[in-house]
Amino acid sequence: MRNSVISFVIIFFSISLANANLINNKKGSTKLTATPSSYRESTEENSTILINSTIISEFFKKYPDLKNYKSEVTALYKKRNYKSIWYDHKGVIAFADLLYSKANQLKEDGIKSNLAYKDKIDGIFNKQNTPDLSPTDTELLLSSLYIFYAKKVYQGIDTTKIRAIGWFLVQKNLPYENLLDSLLIDPQLLNKNEKQLFGQYYKLRTALKKYRQIEKNGDWNSITAEILTKEYQPGDSSKTIAQIRHRLAVTGDLKQDSKSNLYDKTLMSGVLNYKKRNSMKADYAITSMLIQRMNTPIEKYIKAIIVNMERCRWIAPEMTKADEYIFINIPSFKLIYKRNGKKELESEVFVGETMNETAIISSHVTQIVFSPYWNVPSSIIETELIPAISREKNYLEDHNMEWNNGKIRQKPGEKNALGLVKFIFPNDSGIYLHDTPSKSLFESEYRAYSHGCINMNKAKELALLLLKDDPDWPIERINNAMNGEKETVCTLKKKIPIHIGYFTTWVNDSGEISFYNDVYERDNRLAELLFLNESK
Structure with a gap:
């Protein structure tokens, strides 16, 4: 009897812990809290959802705006002998929630794009409404969502267009079915995957977040130079100097803004660092050209970061x-x-x-x-x-x-x-x-x-x-x-x-x-x- 009670307590505790993990995964879906093994086990369960080439063809006739993904979606199922990817015996697997969350945060990757039939996909994850979708449609919509996300984040624009603009660096081979295998095994790769993305990409993504925050804070005020002053040198004093000091504090070239109008040693260090990191002549002169450079709108810098993130997607x-x-x-x-x-x-x-x-x-x-x-x-x-x-x-x-x-x-x-x-x-x-x-x-x-x-x-x-x-x-x-x-x-x-x-x-x-x-x-x-x- 005593052993039975102990067994019951252990089973009850295990079920409670599993339910807690599931709830955590549904909340704040950017947190990848589930263990890799749980994702592997989910995909290994037998599914009653029927998928074959005919059903896939019929799906893309029903959802024609997704037809560009047909060949990649078909390849996913062909590799898996047409077994379900997104369902196990409990329903839609937890990884689908994580993918859906990341696809809704493409702005963080410098991408402005929406998947067709997004309202249908939203319905899959809206627990308050019963989605008007068959399990088969749900399955194939999720596969289309995955291909959409992978193309946008890991591949970028079409290869022929890349070569048309004169880019001939080594490009990567991206088999979407193998990528999905790795993501199912280790969902953390949705946050950072240097096997698929050039490491510089993630550094730029961090910079993009910083510059968007600066823009949001309204902390990129225009620097106004005195009309008669051609350049400023150490020892000079001016309201313009204080404006430049503030800008260098915002960009991180200075640790703090003392708000001083005097061109002192601290500001000299900040000016020199700014020039060095932007491939400018390393001296202390604050010229009209430097001020003009600093007055580049922050929107232009943000666009430059996004453009270069795209270039990173092309590189093996x-x-x-x-x-x-x-x-x-x-x-x-x-x-x-x-x-x-x-x-x-x-x-x-x-x-x-x-x-x-x-x-x-x-x-x-x-x-x-x-x-x-x-x-x-x-x-x-x-x-x-x-x-x-x-x-x-x-x-x-x-x-x-x-x-x-x-x-x-x-x-x-x-x-x-x-x-x-x-x-x-x-x-x-x-x-x-x-x-x-x-x-x-x-x-x-x-x-x-x-x-x-x-x-x-x-x-x-x-x-x-x-x-x-x-x-x-x-x-x-x-x-x-x-x-x-x-x-x-x-x-x-x-x-x-x-x-x-x-x-x-x-x-x-x-x-x-x-x-x-x-x-x-x-x-x-x-x-x-x-x-x-x-x-x-």
């Missing part, structure tokens, strides 16, 4: 998981080389001018060429060199150039346009990464004036790092090869991934956000595509 997360790789961001004019997750080198670069935009691509560095020839492109010969030769008889000789098989090339040397080293990576645009003799150009904030290739400030340092573990290329041999006397080609034993991207907004590992000039004016074009697809 494993792109930055390689042991070593080179990443170049065009708008920031920066190159970063990472090895084993650690940044080994950062270099200033300049890129193609607006008439010769640098391509957005992924490739592999296969060769390093020391003391290279510069084989002048035909377009430059025709538009620049031929006219110059006609004006100056000794133009080629004066510029260390020569004819070679009907073409013109510049011989190796310190004045060579490619500098003393270039890095070859196969690509259809015919561009490469190289040194430059024009080091003074790196002092400029705006650095988009090449013919499309990428010129870097620390080319030798990069060559040394890439050959660091190659015993055939000690530093003495590299120095000799870079003496400018003859071209020497080094074929790398290991190909190094290189990615040239375009991000006008970036969040570093410390959580600081940077906003860069949209040098090729691509943000507005992408925003138009995004907003065009809002309701789809």
